[in-house]
Amino acid sequence: FSNIFVAAFSMRVASLFGEDAISSKGMTLNGSQFYTYSVCNVGEREQDNWLRTTFIQRRPAASRVFVELQFIVRDCNSFGDSSVTCKETFNLFTSESDADVGTTFRKGQFKKVATIAPDEITSKNELHINTETRVVENLSRKGFYLAFQDIGACVALLSARVYYKTCPATVKSLASFPETVAGGENQALREVSGVCMDNAISEELPRIYCTVDGEWVVPVGQCQCKSGYEEVKDACQECQAGFFKAAASGDKCEPCPANTQKLNSGALVCPCMDGFYRAPTDPPTGPCSGLPSAPRDLVATTTQLSTGKLLLSWQPPEDTGGRSDITYSIECQRCEGVVCQSCGEKIRYEPASTGLTDTKVSVSELDAHLNYTFTVEAHSGVSLFASQATPRANKPPSTSRTSTSLSLSWDVFPRPRVQSRPIRYELTYRKKDDNLDVTTYIVLILEKNFVQISKLAPGTAYLFRVQALSSDGTPGGSSMEEQFETSLEERLTQNNTAVISCAAVGGAAMLFIVVMVLFLRRRNSHTRQGPEDTYFSKQLKPLKTYVDPHTYEDPNTAVLKFATEIHPSHITKQKVIGAGEFGEVYRGILKVPGRKEVAVAIKTLKPGYSEKQRQDFLSEASIMGQFSHQNIIRLEGVVTKFKHAMIVTEYMENGALDRYLRDHDGEFASFQLVGMLRGIAAGMKYLSDMSYVHRDLAARNILVNNTLECKVSDFGLSRVLEDDPEGTYTTSGGKIPIRWTAPEAIAYRKFTSASDVWSFGIVMWEVMAFGERPYWDMSNHEVMKAINEAFRLPAPMDCPSAVYQLMLQCWLQDRSKRPRFGDIVNLLDKLLRSPDSLKTIADFDPRVSIRLPSTSGSDGSPFRSVSEWLESIKMSQYSENFTCAGVVTMDQVLQMKNEDIKNIGVRLPGHLKRIAYSILGLKDQTSTLSVFAV
Ligand code: AMP
Numbered sequence: 001f002s003n004i005f006v007a008a009f010s011m012r013v014a015s016l017f018g019e020d021a022i023s024s025k026g027m028t029l030n031g032s033q034f035y036t037y038s039v040c041n042v043g044e045r046e047q048d049n050w051l052r053t054t055f056i057q058r059r060p061a062a063s064r065v066f067v068e069l070q071f072i073v074r075d076c077n078s079f080g081d082s083s084v085t086c087k088e089t090f091n092l093f094t095s096e097s098d099a100d101v102g103t104t105f106r107k108g109q110f111k112k113v114a115t116i117a118p119d120e121i122t123s124k125n126e127l128h129i130n131t132e133t134r135v136v137e138n139l140s141r142k143g144f145y146l147a148f149q150d151i152g153a154c155v156a157l158l159s160a161r162v163y164y165k166t167c168p169a170t171v172k173s174l175a176s177f178p179e180t181v182a183g184g185e186n187q188a189l190r191e192v193s194g195v196c197m198d199n200a201i202s203e204e205l206p207r208i209y210c211t212v213d214g215e216w217v218v219p220v221g222q223c224q225c226k227s228g229y230e231e232v233k234d235a236c237q238e239c240q241a242g243f244f245k246a247a248a249s250g251d252k253c254e255p256c257p258a259n260t261q262k263l264n265s266g267a268l269v270c271p272c273m274d275g276f277y278r279a280p281t282d283p284p285t286g287p288c289s290g291l292p293s294a295p296r297d298l299v300a301t302t303t304q305l306s307t308g309k310l311l312l313s314w315q316p317p318e319d320t321g322g323r324s325d326i327t328y329s330i331e332c333q334r335c336e337g338v339v340c341q342s343c344g345e346k347i348r349y350e351p352a353s354t355g356l357t358d359t360k361v362s363v364s365e366l367d368a369h370l371n372y373t374f375t376v377e378a379h380s381g382v383s384l385f386a387s388q389a390t391p392r393a394n395k396p397p398s399t400s401r402t403s404t405s406l407s408l409s410w411d412v413f414p415r416p417r418v419q420s421r422p423i424r425y426e427l428t429y430r431k432k433d434d435n436l437d438v439t440t441y442i443v444l445i446l447e448k449n450f451v452q453i454s455k456l457a458p459g460t461a462y463l464f465r466v467q468a469l470s471s472d473g474t475p476g477g478s479s480m481e482e483q484f485e486t487s488l489e490e491r492l493t494q495n496n497t498a499v500i501s502c503a504a505v506g507g508a509a510m511l512f513i514v515v516m517v518l519f520l521r522r523r524n525s526h527t528r529q530g531p532e533d534t535y536f537s538k539q540l541k542p543l544k545t546y547v548d549p550h551t552y553e554d555p556n557t558a559v560l561k562f563a564t565e566i567h568p569s570h571i572t573k574q575k576v577i578g579a580g581e582f583g584e585v586y587r588g589i590l591k592v593p594g595r596k597e598v599a600v601a602i603k604t605l606k607p608g609y610s611e612k613q614r615q616d617f618l619s620e621a622s623i624m625g626q627f628s629h630q631n632i633i634r635l636e637g638v639v640t641k642f643k644h645a646m647i648v649t650e651y652m653e654n655g656a657l658d659r660y661l662r663d664h665d666g667e668f669a670s671f672q673l674v675g676m677l678r679g680i681a682a683g684m685k686y687l688s689d690m691s692y693v694h695r696d697l698a699a700r701n702i703l704v705n706n707t708l709e710c711k712v713s714d715f716g717l718s719r720v721l722e723d724d725p726e727g728t729y730t731t732s733g734g735k736i737p738i739r740w741t742a743p744e745a746i747a748y749r750k751f752t753s754a755s756d757v758w759s760f761g762i763v764m765w766e767v768m769a770f771g772e773r774p775y776w777d778m779s780n781h782e783v784m785k786a787i788n789e790a791f792r793l794p795a796p797m798d799c800p801s802a803v804y805q806l807m808l809q810c811w812l813q814d815r816s817k818r819p820r821f822g823d824i825v826n827l828l829d830k831l832l833r834s835p836d837s838l839k840t841i842a843d844f845d846p847r848v849s850i851r852l853p854s855t856s857g858s859d860g861s862p863f864r865s866v867s868e869w870l871e872s873i874k875m876s877q878y879s880e881n882f883t884c885a886g887v888v889t890m891d892q893v894l895q896m897k898n899e900d901i902k903n904i905g906v907r908l909p910g911h912l913k914r915i916a917y918s919i920l921g922l923k924d925q926t927s928t929l930s931v932f933a934v
Contacts, residue, residue, distance in 0.1 A: 276321075792807075
């Protein structure tokens with residue numbers, strides 16, 4: 001029995017007591033050699049023979065032991081006369097002890113356990129071996145002895161087995177319980193706590209009871225395999241590939257539902273396959289659904305031409321994508337040539353233009369003689385998620401695939417509103433097996449939604465992604481990467497020209513119809529042939545484009561794609577230098593084996609983060625990792641595979657630009673400041689060329705190194721603005737740093753490179769004003785009001801006129817008129833090449849440019865003391881110079897000339913000017929005040 005512990009017990013070394021009555025000898029029984037102890041003094045009276053075991057050590061928990069004896073007792077009748085004194089029993093005794101007492105033996109220390117009698121007596125002819133088991137309870141000392149007392153029997157002891165019982169180590173309901181010694185009379189059921197198996201969890205501590213007989217009974221508190229695992233033979237095993245389990249339960253993993261990706265083992269949920277989605281109300285464990293196909297058979301019936309009324313009706317889509325929540329929306333456009341315009345608010349739809357569940361709508365208030373285009377879109381609960389252009393290889397592939405070329409076509413859904421109709425596409429592709437160096441991407445800007453790409457390698461997989469660009473160049477949603485392969489051999493296809501596939505894919509499916517209404521009225525409107533049109537004609541212009549990490553279903557893939565994984569042992573943190581939204585920023589050292597040691601900044605993710613926060617944190621690295629420019633903060637790498645995620649970037653000794661300039665107020669010449677701006681503009685040009693819109697460009701997000709090089713930083717996704725203390729919540733829930741943001745971006749979230757240019761203008765102002773806060777202490781509301789009323793920041797003190805003119809250009813209301821970053825870099829370069837151009841200083845109005853508190857009283861100066869005045873213009877460091885020179889009243893200050901200021905020890909030109917200008921302003925204000933006083 002596995003649960004029976006047999007104590008070492010040797011009769012051979014047992015001590016013999018009592019007049020040599022007991023002898024030991026070997027005997028053969030059933031072919032086996034036995035060592036036996038026997039006594040047979042049946043004819044003599046008052047026998048008292050003892051046999052004692054050696055010391056039996058006791059395991060602490062074993063308070064109850066079993067003694068199993070095998071013995072033979074001779075029949076007294078077989079001894080004739082001796083039978084009078086002959087006995088047929090013997091006694092079992094025990095004595096507890098904490099130590100082995102050797103051969104010392106005292107009868108008095110032994111307690112009787114039982115009288116042992118045979119079931120069957122051995123007669124002359126027949127040998128009977130008896131087995132009897134007795135229990136010794138309540139043992140408490142370190143060990144014990146057993147002793148056998150013979151009182152005149154003819155008995156042979158063949159064996160004694162001493163054991164206790166245990167409940168063996170076991171696993172019950174996914175909890176493991178250790179081997180447990182069974183209890184005794186005083187504790188018949190022993191409660192034992194267990195531990196859940198790996199990858200199993202329980203709400204309640206698992207428990208079970210061990211009985212005296214070594215059996216487990218009544219398990220309490222079940223463990224269950226956690227999500228992604230199922231129970232297989234008393235253990236939790238990862239769900240197989242293609243299966244998932246969303247929560248801890250006793251259930252088995254389920255096969256991934258329809259239209260989901262069959263992930264590797266251990267999936268918690270099965271994400272939707274590309275092109276399939278779950279609506280917010282769909283359970284995350286349910287199937288994914290596709291987008292509906294286009295509505296069919298759209299018909300327009302003119303009911304009352306004279307009143308400008310139409311009835312549009314159509315058939316539901318052939319393919320509803322497996323959903324029943326199909327609705328329709330109508331869009332009306334008036335197109336002339338390629339120029340389309342929304343029909344505007346005037347047109348009436350009955351019952352409505354959106355959310356229609358019926359397949360008809362009546363349209364009224366149409367003008368006669370005009371050409372209207374109606375678009376009916378089918379939507380479903382998942383349309384929302386599909387603002388992506390999905391590239392699609394023409395089918396069948398034989399018509400569009402050769403060994404060196406691929407034809408692709410795609411469509412974009414949901415169709416953008418008329419104002420931002422996509423008129424070009426950015427197709428990015430690369431060889432699948434290329435290493436992930438982003439520079440190997442080829443980007444084509446296309447006006448059409450199809451293309452044939454030739455000169456490809458035969459039998460090679462390429463990855464494609466399409467991004468729709470709206471008419472103003474704003475990047476729209478982009479598709480997931482799709483893979484297509486060129487064929488292995490040159491196989492002439494029947495038709496290898498590009499074919500437009502009209503297959504409807506994407507967020508909503510549409511059907512167009514052109515409704516002719518009598519005459520086509522010619523209008524003299526000219527299509528605007530802006531610079532963009534020329535741009536389009538350069539169709540195959542390869543350039544590098546920023547890839548939004550959001551296009552990756554798994555943000556971790558994006559990080560690994562764009563950033564190098566660093567082993568944490570290569571990073572040494574030295575000192576905290578700042579605090580970001582996600583955790584502390586450290587200065588430190590990066591030492592990758594085989595590479596030079598570099599100083600780095602290490603952004604950390606504070607403990608207790610959620611998975612979303614981790615992804616948001618790392619998104620900054622996914623973005624930064626795509627850039628490589630002198631004026632963009634360089635990503636060294638990331639730590640994602642360890643618990644403490646980190647982002648490691650180059651170290652910028654002088655920290656944030658706003659702070660740096662405030663600390664060095666007046667210490668730089670215009671030339672140096674413009675040099676800084678040139679760097680920032682170059683970085684921004686690079687970003688805008690990559691179609692990246694920063695949205696939070698401000699001096700606080702520019703970092704400065706020890707050679708005064710400025711680099712653009714802060715590239716988070718959600719953290720853009722959320723992280724920024726300047727961000728102000730808007731009613732739509734977003735956060736906008738009002739002072740730095742272009743009006744259209746505040747008004748309708750139109751963030752573009754042109755809005756970044758506005759922000760750059762503010763950065764120019766911040767730099768030229770040595771880190772002064774834009775619009776000083778005006779409230780956000782006052783700033784917005786002022787901007788609306790065409791007010792712009794005045795020139796900072798000492799600002800070259802050309803630089804201020806450029807700021808004003810950046811702040812043009814009409815964003816299309818603002819300079820582009822390319823123009824800005826060129827202009828700043830020009831200024832730097834001819835320093836004379838910086839000599840003309842912009843008009844400076846000290847009353848506006850130096851923050852003056854509201855005046856109180858009519859006693860001339862609004863300041864009560866010189867120190868109060870110096871503090872207001874942030875020149876307190878000169879308080880002592882003024883006092884030492886005996887300038888102690890504001891009247892004296894007002895009398896000071898530039899020379900006097902220099903003489904009292906103000907040397908830095910910037911400071912000198914600040915003080916002088918302030919005095920000028922005060923004089924001006926004093927006279928104004930006196931005028932009022934009169
Ligand atoms: P951030 O979370 O990027 O706003 O960083 C918080 C602060 O840490 C910044 O304002 C800087 O003072 C500092 N910091 C961030 N990155 C760097 C860097 N690369 N070099 C030096 N200081 C940095």
